[in-house]
Amino acid sequence: MLASVTEYFCRQLKDILCDLAKDCCAMFFVRLLAALLVLTSFQSASETPIFSPLPEWVAVTHSLPDKPIPDKGDQQYLLVDKQLNLTGPSPTSYKRVVVKALSLKGAATSSKISIEHVPDYQHVEIHSLSVFRDGVERVLPDSASIVVATVVHDRRSHLYSNKKRIDIALKDIRPGDIIDYSYTITGNNPVYGNYFDRHISVGWNAKVAESRSRILMPDTSNILVSNPQQKAKGKLNILTSEGLIEYSYVELDGHYDYHESEQPAWYDPYPYLHVTNFQTWQDIVDWALPLYTFNDDRSSAAIAADIKGRKAEDPEAQLVEAIHYAQNKVSHLGQQHKLDSHSPSAPDEVIHQGFGDNKEKALLMVALLRQLGAKATPALVSEHWKGTVRLRPVSPSSFDHVIVKLEHQGKTWWIDPTYTHQGSKLDTMAMSDHVLALVLEPGINNLETVPILRPDIPHQVIQNFIVNRADRDSYLSVTTQLKGREAERWRKYLSSTSEITLSDHYEKYYARHFKELAVLSPLTIADDTNANLIEIKESYIIKDLWQVKDNLYHFMVAGDIVDDFLITPRSSSRKTPFRYGHDGKVLQKIQLSLPDDWEVKPIEHTLNNPFFEYHSILQSMDDVKNKVPGKIFIEADYSYRSKARHVAPGQLNNYIKQVKLAWESSEYEFVYPVN
CATH class of the missing domain: 2.60.40.3140 (Immunoglobulin-like)
Known part of the structure; x- marks a missing residue:
């Protein structure tokens, strides 16, 4: 009723104003005003x-x-x-x-x-x-x-x-x-x-x-x-x-x-x-410092005192718990908030409200770490530009994220307050990967390099096949090891995913290759937070390992996990750089036990080009523990490490050629006659 009455009076006002209009220009603005009254009466x-x-x-x-x-x-x-x-x-x-x-x-x-x-x-x-x-x-x-x-x-x-x-x-x-x-x-x-x-x-x-x-x-x-x-x-x-x-x-x-x-x-x-x-990096520091200055907060002081009391004998454990508090106890909201979205709230307020954006979580982490006696400083970085921020104009908009520089006992760590489920040791938890940072300390006028520290092999998969001939069942066991940032991502995923759900997901993955596949024993997950390492183990029974074609039994192994990183663009005709690559090395091992009358010739392929390193090898395993009579043991190893994260348009054809060469050496096939 109220809406209809308001609309009625707005229409009447419009008619009256239009009658008073004397020329086209006046009519234009009068009609605009009347339309506005009708269309936005409740704004x-x-x-x-x-x-x-x-x-x-x-x-x-x-x-x-x-x-x-x-x-x-x-x-x-x-x-x-x-x-x-x-x-x-x-x-x-x-x-x-x-x-x-x-x-x-x-x-x-x-x-x-x-x-x-x-x-x-x-x-x-x-x-x-x-x-x-x-x-x-x-x-x-x-x-x-x-x-x-x-x-x-x-x-x-x-x-x-x-x-x-x-x-x-x-x-x-x-x-x-x-x-x-x-x-x-x-x-x-x-x-x-x-x-x-x-x-x-x-x-x-x-x-x-x-x-x-x-x-x-x-x-x-x-x-x-x-x-x-x-x-x-x-x-x-x-x-x-x-x-x-x-x-x-x-x-x-x-x-x-x-x-x-x-x-x-x-x-x-x-x-x-x-x-x-803004003319210099110091101008940005001078602008930002008042925004990232806070008085001692009672809440953060109480939390730090509680941590110190419970872990009095372990200073490093105190710092880790303070980091985990800011990361895990305070929800991260405002993923799209830029540095100029608002002035960050004080740590005390963030603790009470239970959420904050990256600026506020960083400020809370700084407050807790300082209460514990460590030197902690906010630092501006760019999620978007990473190391290319040096090529950007001197501007607050060149940064979109805040991390914490932690200095303690002669060592430095760069902590991202928006990471969660990190490891329990400073030396194994994943550090920020933002490459360059502007540390918010008086007098700073340069970007500081953020060292990229990560495990050499953050993702490793070992697949072990016990291969029998077609008249018997075969078996597959899989061990996946995840380290550093990969472990933390998986730890977050596993915090809301049951082992049953994960097991079902993995079973469906392998069922795409083997239709008659069933779980042999329940999936297990081992999480070593000190080493920041997660190990997942699966085991299956396979009734249709061998496929018949042209009167031959066929079984193929492939470096499918490494293949996931060997990507090509949708079109080879480009004007702009193509994004690819992965941090660290990916390793996949496929171990097979075969009947002892099987003849296996070693095969090795190596690619080392400006874009990536790729290696695959099929060879006998000589150092096998618990050898089984009547079996020989071989291993197909695949490894991949990207050297860059993009390809220039002029190099794209060569990149695609190198990827195709890797694809050609990613599969090994075993055959034997049906009769």
């Missing part, structure tokens, strides 16, 4: 977009490029215009997009406009919303619905952010229509304090007939504008006049067609302008 004022005339500081592009309709595609972008005004008390960003729908799909896509903002410190004003059909302009307030929605950061955990998204749905959009809209967003993230940092995208996967950017600032400003790595192909100009500095960028027919699957996470070919007054 708070801070979330509702305001419709207003274009600000005077905006430089309007009056003529659009006259471009022929492309042969393919669903949309044609005629203009993307971005402007930033830094002359006022709060920065204002202007954006205008003009796009032509070329197909039904393009019309559907073009009819949906989304504007993200943070109402806590930003407000949105919409300045134009029009459609041109056959040269006739139609303003859209009467045929547009507006919804303000909360942005979900992590749909799996239903974690909501402080962002809002204004969704505008335009009605009756057809192929050939040109949609023209513009808006401004005013406000700056208070986390930055007196600093400013903004990226302005100027190139996209879609072709843009005209891309424009403009930045205004006082000539006394310490903010600089750059074109990082000169990726933007347009021209960046600087003009100083009447106390203002104006940067302008123009690019015609820009097209950065680099969208391909299986790219490395760090690969970022799309151009942007970097607007910032």
Whole structure:
């Protein structure tokens, strides 16, 4: 009832205002306001977009490029215009997009406009919303619905952010229509304090007939504008006049067609302008230090005192328990939270609420470790860029994660607070793999190398076949060893997966190769947290080991686990790097006992190329314990270690050739006559 009454009065207000309108311009804004009242009557004022005339500081592009309709595609972008005004008390960003729908799909896509903002410190004003059909302009307030929605950061955990998204749905959009809209967003993230940092995208996967950017600032400003790595192909100009500095960028027919699957996470070919007054790494340290400073908290002090009291004789065990507390006792929420999402909460608050993002978990870990007498310092790293962060601009956005540098008794460890189920010894628990870190200590102006410490063979599988002839059952036992980070990942998985479920999963895996396979004895799991080692054992009985083909019995062994790492791209024709590789060495051993009249010729294959090391060998086993009469013992060993994590496009054909060579040597077949 309330909704219908509100809608009724809003419609009446719209009619009255429209009667008062004297010209087309006034009618446009009056109709926009009325539509807004109808469509967002239940949104708070801070979330509702305001419709207003274009600000005077905006430089309007009056003529659009006259471009022929492309042969393919669903949309044609005629203009993307971005402007930033830094002359006022709060920065204002202007954006205008003009796009032509070329197909039904393009019309559907073009009819949906989304504007993200943070109402806590930003407000949105919409300045134009029009459609041109056959040269006739139609303003859209009467045929547009507006919804303000909360942005979900992590749909799996239903974690909501402080962002809002204004969704505008335009009605009756057809192929050939040109949609023209513009808006401004005013406000700056208070986390930055007196600093400013903004990226302005100027190139996209879609072709843009005209891309424009403009930045205004006082000539006394310490903010600089750059074109990082000169990726933007347009021209960046600087003009100083009447106390203002104006940067302008123009690019015609820009097209950065680099969208391909299986790219490395760090690969970022799309151009942007970097607007910032962060000039050195120390600037970032100086900015971040106040955010990561806390007073002694009672809760963390009480927890540390309890740990110290229970483990008074073992200082290392105290540190490990403090690490485990921050990792396992406090839930990790906000996986997508960036460094500038919010100021981290104090450790005391994080303990009481029982959850936190990576910043807050790191700060809690630092507090606990310091209470125990260790030196612990937050350090900024990049999950996304890893070691390539050195090539990124000096910017807080080059980092997206916080870890802890722990120094104790002359040794250093780099601990990730978001890891869970880690080992119980500092020297065996997995360390951060972020390669480079910016340690938050006064005076620091350089990135520090994070040593990559991991077991030489984190993943090893030993398969033991007792092979009998086709008239008898054969047997398979499997031992899987997982070390370091692999063990911790599995420990987390096993914490919510029963042995019965895991056994069923493994049985189904081997049943794909042997239809008449059954579990011989229950699966067992041994977890040595001191060594950070998990060992899983399985055993099966196989009734159909041998398959008949061409009057011969066939049985094949293959390095299927190593094969999982020998991957190729979906297409060999690429413009961008292909992502592959694995940390550490993967080893698979297949041991077989065969009837003693079997003749086995040793075979060995080795590949050592710029991409990976691969080795396979079939040979007799001479050092077998508990030899069985009437049997010979052989072993097929496979190993793989990647040398890099990506392949450049120019090297891709050679990489694929090397993978195929490895595939060719990954299978060994045993045969004997049916009669």
